[in-house]
Amino acid sequence: MYIYPTNRTQSVMETQPVIQNILGRQKVEPFYCPYDKLVLAADSCPDSSFIRLIRPARIWIDDDDFYYRHKFLHTLFSVCWGQMNPDAATTSIMINPWKHQLTPDDIMQLVELVMGSIHSVKIASFDEKTDLLRSMNAEETAKRLYVGYQRKPPEDYEQLGQTYYYGSRSGQQVKNYDKAEEQGKHDQTWTRIERTRRIRDKVSRATLKDFLYNERQDAFKHTVLVDIDKIDGRTKIQRLLKATGSFQEAFMNLDAAEKRKLKRHEIFACPSVDLGSLFRTELDRWMSLSPKLYSVFKTYALFRECWSGKSGYGQLDHQLDWSNLQSGTATLTTSQRVVMDSYSGKWNYGSYGNSFSCIPCIEQS
Template sequence: MYLYNKRKISELLNTVQALKDIITDDTDDSFSCPYDKLIICSEELPSQEFLAIIKPAMYQTEDDETHYRYRLVYELFSVQWKQMNPKAATTSIMLNPWKHRLTPAAVLKIIDFVIGSHHFAYVVKSDDKVDYLHTVTSEELSKCLFVGYQKKPPTNYMMLDQTFLYGKSKGQQVKNYDKAEEQGISDITWTRVEKTRKIRDKNARLTVFQFLFDDRSDALKNMLVVDTGRFSGRDKIIRRIKKYGTFQAAYMSLNAQEKRKLRNHEAFKNPKMNLFEAFRTDLDIWLSTSPILRLMKTNLDAVEKSWNNQDISYRTDMKVNPICSEYKPITTSLIGFNKVYSPTRSNHFSEHVIPLY
């Protein structure tokens, strides 16, 4: 296996202007992003330009903790390539848009830098999140958090009242946890709700560009912070919360008729927070940090609509240059291209690129 010295990698990659622009970007302090982590895969190997830059930091080791022959960890991303498991993707890139304050344009720019074009990269895992900042602890939130699609009570991890797990890690697990504790911060209350979504069906995976502008109707769906203050002390649900410790466990203890009645209560109809709506608001704010990219998507949608499905084969081949005006292009060669270009098509469309910036 080949690893890359982290100190040397930082020295090498910190000289790349495209990455320097991202690191030094003076993003507003109110930066909001609904994604804690993204795992992006591709059947393409890293570009020769990328490999040439990082080569001086490479060394061989017997470490076999991953299923890839090459593994690199850098401040803004980590990447693995040349899989040893034939079922795995050729290249896997891990990004944390929230932690590293990456705009949508920066996400695409990093992928373009690593593999040459984001058009051949797909999102296979996302950690969707909403921060419930400075208002309630994770334990307090567990007493009013409802996860509609989970059928079992949550697990109080190590009985510390800091992390509550809804569902199994192999499924669409939800975590309600003390983010301040995780970050080593002791003087604030900071609770996060996070849902991990893995797209196992390869045919269901969206390209990164498609994912960024997907309506994400699956994200934190049927998840509410129920306004338990609307219940009276005589209501059964309150007694059950005191008995079982969490709202989810109390709800699961009710029979079908009691559950239906509860869902029609004002505490459900007017919750303290609808986490799906909160996620969508954060997503909209995050997308607004790359306005030119958003304009590209709007114009591309208009072009596709004008075709009226008359030439499906051509429509699916169209590519869009992703680099927004807030960033300088890495290189003029980093634009989308079509691997199966047909010479019978008009030369007017030979590049298959819509330059909308």
């Protein structure tokens, strides 16, 4: 196989404006980004201009165990192409937005650099994450964290009380771990919760743009940080919690009727921390780093509902030109008009003949 090692690719990539821009930026602390890793897939090879650019960095090694014939490694991203398995994607791109402080624009530009276009690139898997700062450590989090679709108690990796796994890596695994320890910040309490999402059905995979515009109402679905302090000490679940050491395992020891009853309790309705809400707040801050994309992000869900007819205001039967929307205006033929008031943040609907105008007047924070 051909490998393009980091120590050789740095020099060939340093002439690219997007690389210069990212590496030349000053790092900020903290950097808000809700994604720890993205794996993108395409059914075509990288663009010929990218292959010509990196060819001087390649070397041949004997390795028949790898899944691809080419493996490109760079500080900011990696690319594999020429799959051995016909069921695998032709090209796979791995990017870690949080680690390298990449904005949504950065991701799109890196993908465009590799593939020549972003339109055929889809999301194969991603790690959604949220951080608990100055509140509870990994062990305390593991005691409270409930993952509804997992059927095994959390696994304490190497029994150190620092990393806990819920489920296997091949599935929709959740883990919580001591991020402060990993980052060498031993004087801080910093716990990270991550959930891996794999989309094996190629038809169900979202394009990169659709993924970025998604407000992710499904983030950390069925993953609850239960407020165990609200549990009555005389109840069965509290006794099981003391015996097992984790709410996940205690809940597993209840019968079906007890589980249904407990899920109606306020410990589920009012969790210690709303992980989904925390994720979406961070997502909003991250998307705002790319103003043009952010304007679409704030209106995308509404227009998708309009197109599907679910909004109650009629179905838009023409496709909106999102490139125009990003620049501030978009026009198409329909009987509905939607305008967002930049001060109240509310949507106004009305019928204005056959002209549709959208002005995404979203106040930047």
